[in-house]
Amino acid sequence: MARAIVIVLDSFGIGAAADADKFGDVGADTFGHIAEHVALQGKGLAIPNLMTLGLGEAYYGATGEQPAGISPAAEILGKFGWAQELSSGKDTPSGHWEMAGVPVLFDWGYFLDQQNSFPAELLEQLIEHAELPGILGNCHASGTTIIQNLGAEHMQSGKPIVYTSADSVLQIAAHEQSFGLQRLYQVCELARELLEPYNIGRVIARPFTGSDASNFVRTGNRRDYAVPPPAPTVLDKLSQAGGEVISIGKIADIFAHQGITQKYKATGIEALMAKTLEVMTTAPEQSLIFTNLVDFDSDFGHRRNPQGYAQALELFDQLLPQITAQMQPDDILILTADHGCDPTWPGSDHTREYVPVLAYGAQLTPGSIGRRETFADIGQSLAELFGLEPMAYGRSFLKE
Numbered sequence: 001m002a003r004a005i006v007i008v009l010d011s012f013g014i015g016a017a018a019d020a021d022k023f024g025d026v027g028a029d030t031f032g033h034i035a036e037h038v039a040l041q042g043k044g045l046a047i048p049n050l051m052t053l054g055l056g057e058a059y060y061g062a063t064g065e066q067p068a069g070i071s072p073a074a075e076i077l078g079k080f081g082w083a084q085e086l087s088s089g090k091d092t093p094s095g096h097w098e099m100a101g102v103p104v105l106f107d108w109g110y111f112l113d114q115q116n117s118f119p120a121e122l123l124e125q126l127i128e129h130a131e132l133p134g135i136l137g138n139c140h141a142s143g144t145t146i147i148q149n150l151g152a153e154h155m156q157s158g159k160p161i162v163y164t165s166a167d168s169v170l171q172i173a174a175h176e177q178s179f180g181l182q183r184l185y186q187v188c189e190l191a192r193e194l195l196e197p198y199n200i201g202r203v204i205a206r207p208f209t210g211s212d213a214s215n216f217v218r219t220g221n222r223r224d225y226a227v228p229p230p231a232p233t234v235l236d237k238l239s240q241a242g243g244e245v246i247s248i249g250k251i252a253d254i255f256a257h258q259g260i261t262q263k264y265k266a267t268g269i270e271a272l273m274a275k276t277l278e279v280m281t282t283a284p285e286q287s288l289i290f291t292n293l294v295d296f297d298s299d300f301g302h303r304r305n306p307q308g309y310a311q312a313l314e315l316f317d318q319l320l321p322q323i324t325a326q327m328q329p330d331d332i333l334i335l336t337a338d339h340g341c342d343p344t345w346p347g348s349d350h351t352r353e354y355v356p357v358l359a360y361g362a363q364l365t366p367g368s369i370g371r372r373e374t375f376a377d378i379g380q381s382l383a384e385l386f387g388l389e390p391m392a393y394g395r396s397f398l399k400e
């Protein structure tokens with residue numbers, strides 16, 4: 001009997017994937033470019049604990065290069081590999097569902113036009129059903145830029161800001177006080193229903209506060225309305241078998257609350273890691289503790305902020321020993337990512353990259369698990385760990 005702690009460093013890619021050309025992402029490298037950014041300042045990214053778990057080796061496997069300016073680990077204590085994504089998209093639900101054993105092999109719908117992105121009919125229905133005075137945006141945008149540009153007009157007019165990106169998303173930004181948080185959630189739920197014919201992965205509520213463009217800031221009350229995964233994930237199988245599936249952060253939202261037995265929200269890497277640690281003290285055998293650290297992606301990757309991303313990685317690395325110290329002899333820890341989001345890459349979208357697969361536990365033999373064909377190897381390893389029926393995709397690395 002065992003427990004697994006899976007921590008997703010959201011967007012922490014480790015080099016362009018073999019099929020990056022299909023996404024315009026040849027040369028993207030989230031980790032490598034962050035390391036380079038820090039090395040150019042004459043320093044080295046200080047992530048000794050991640051390196052000891054095999055991050056540098058995984059990076060070398062994915063790219064054929066050493067990360068710039070980082071001292072190699074004296075000893076590797078974890079299993080390390082680099083995984084290709086089988087799913088057709090480079091979005092958050094695809095990455096998470098695939099690591100839970102269910103790759104997304106169909107194509108999502110997308111709103112491809114940069115301007116006037118949404119069908120007029122859809123917007124008309126949303127305005128009518130939600131009794132809105134209209135909407136603002138209707139374009140591709142970075143979420144922080146668009147609230148700066150349209151936040152004041154939104155507050156004055158009561159029209160929510162509706163925007164999208166290269167992902168299969170419809171996002172709605174609105175002011176928590178002037179528009180109202182609950183009203184924003186209701187409008188998003190309505191949008192979720194109206195999007196049925198469009199095959200869109202997620203509607204995301206993007207509440208913000210502040211009085212004008214100089215201080216508008218998004219809050220931790222973001223909410224994701226995902227469609228459910230297309231087949232039962234390892235989360236469903238574990239919870240049906242009587243195990244605990246404990247979501248920390250936005251995991252539950254990403255899985256449309258399927259297969260989750262407990263959920264906790266927290267804002268920021270420190271709070272999310274503290275919650276993970278707290279849950280580890282009480283979670284019974286046959287528990288999957290599943291944490292998503294969204295901040296890497298939303299605060300630094302999409303914001304194209306390599307400095308902030310580097311600091312967040314260093315913070316995460318400092319917090320990591322608390323997690324390993326709290327592990328029981330049969331526990332395994334898996335660190336991975338759901339896609340890349342290279343903070344030095346043009347635009348503000350995700351990047352198609354390999355993700356690290358780092359696994360650590362007293363029962364695991366350290367060493368390379370090499371290139372993995374799919375993130376679903378994580379789900380398959382979890383199925384094996386918990387004694388569940390094998391998943392349809394993936395190859396377990398527990399005994400490799």
Ligand SMILES: O=P(O)(O)O[C@H]1O[C@H](CO)[C@@H](O)[C@H]1O
Nearest residue numbers: 142143144165167169298302
């Ligand atoms: O620019 P913001 O609002 O952070 O949006 C980003 O967050 C969305 C979900 O990860 C992505 O589709 C991307 O566009």
Ligand SMILES: [Mn+2]
Nearest residue numbers: 010011092338
């Ligand atoms: Mn993500």
Ligand SMILES: [Mn+2]
Nearest residue numbers: 297298302350
């Ligand atoms: Mn993202």
